[in-house]
Amino acid sequence: MTKLAVLMTPERAEDVIAPHTRELIEQRFAVTWAPDTSPETVVALSRDADVVLTSWGTPHLDKAIWTDGTGPKAVAHAAGSVKKLVDPVILDQGVAVFTAGGRIAWSVGEYCLAAMLTLARRLPRFDGAIREGGWKQTAYRGHEVAGAKVGILGASSTARALITLLKPFGCDVVVYDPYLSDERAAGLGVRRAELEETLQSRFVSLHVPDVPETKGLVTRKLIEQLPDGAVVINSSRGPAIDQQALLEHALDGRIYAALDVYDPEPPTLEQKVLEAPNLLLTPHVAGDTEEGHLALAGYVIGDVLDYLEHGTKGPSHVDPASWSIQA
CATH class of the missing domain: 3.40.50.720 (NAD(P)-binding Rossmann-like Domain)
Known part of the structure; x- marks a missing residue:
């Protein structure tokens, strides 16, 4: 045996x-x-x-x-x-x-979708308004994921899980990945794009491995070029993005971001970052669910x-x- x-x-x-x-x-x-x-x-x-x-x-x-x-x-x-x-x-x-890793990827995909929906609809802001005794804040009216352009960096298993979950929403999904062929992209129902175009999306989600080529992939300059109101999700690796630049633009109120990974980990974050209503911060738990672990x-x-x-x-x-x- x-x-x-x-x-x-x-x-x-x-x-x-x-x-x-x-x-x-x-x-x-x-x-x-x-x-x-x-x-x-x-x-x-x-x-x-x-x-x-x-x-x-x-x-x-x-x-x-x-x-x-x-x-x-x-x-x-x-x-x-x-x-x-x-x-x-x-x-x-x-x-x-x-x-x-492929099973964990599904849990990560669900996290990314949840983060997209949460920040698109500005739920943390409205939650804060209720807790402070307020009511509707039309200045922060949310957006829908349906039909939106979604930029994905890296065609990893977590990215493929998110792509599958996005299918009912009819999004225009573009993917930057030097290893992704046109044929494979077509099979996934997405289209390949260069890094700059991928970041010109309402939603941007990072799914890259921790390799030398991905360190600092999303630079300050690229973050400055993100569309106003863009939602950035990083559930892959902290060093893949200029974290300081991302936080600065989020604190200015120009963009929204969900961070599950940091550089370094655990992070040391300023109080103003912890209190920012357009930031969703989680402690590296995107792939951590009861069902997923079992x-x-x-x-x-x-x-x-x-x-x-x-x-x-x-x-x-x-x-x-x-x-x-x-x-």
Whole structure:
């Protein structure tokens, strides 16, 4: 029977493994549940396993685990990025790596849509007016998402989730991504655009990975050229945008912004930023939902079983060719 080592704390297992997934694991594998995630425990259990199931809190799996023909055939990561979990060299050695980033992407897509609707309709402003004893403020009349131009930076899995959620709204969705082909864009129902045009949208949402090419991608100059009243959402990586310039323009009241990521994290924000009614600030939780977390292990384990039994590589499989642009 295939041996599976669950390399996460019992508390994390409760967080990312739904009861029905736990039953599936127990039925299909000879399972060892790690009592802790010390490096010694992780190395010992990994060397004797065919598959390892990891998550947040699992330490780096050193490439030495795979020396002398030992080590698991597959790594199933019930979390997002695998860049800090494994060395890419193991991919060249035939080890299959799977990540639940695609499932987290749906949660992020919902967050982005919620932020768009919340700021488009100026809900924080109206909420504040009621709390202060006021009533309607027609100076802050909101806008609709339906039919609006939406600019998306990066055609990542989170971007694709948002694109799917936007379909009923009939938006004009433009995407900036150097790796996106016209054919792929057509398949997504969007059109490719250069960075400058993408930012000339009523709604702008960032979905880029944390790689050298994306640091400082949205500069002060580009922020200055955003349309008045634009809504900017960053749920990807803080360094991708000039945060200071964005906050300055938001504090001037010219634009609206939803920030779930910052540079650095956690951020140190001035009181005037914390009180700004046109800023929606959240603590890096776009991908964090009850349903989403409980689905993570099942998302990768299903693909691992298909891989072991049929050699198929489902949506959670990490393509070695795309390692450099992984989030």
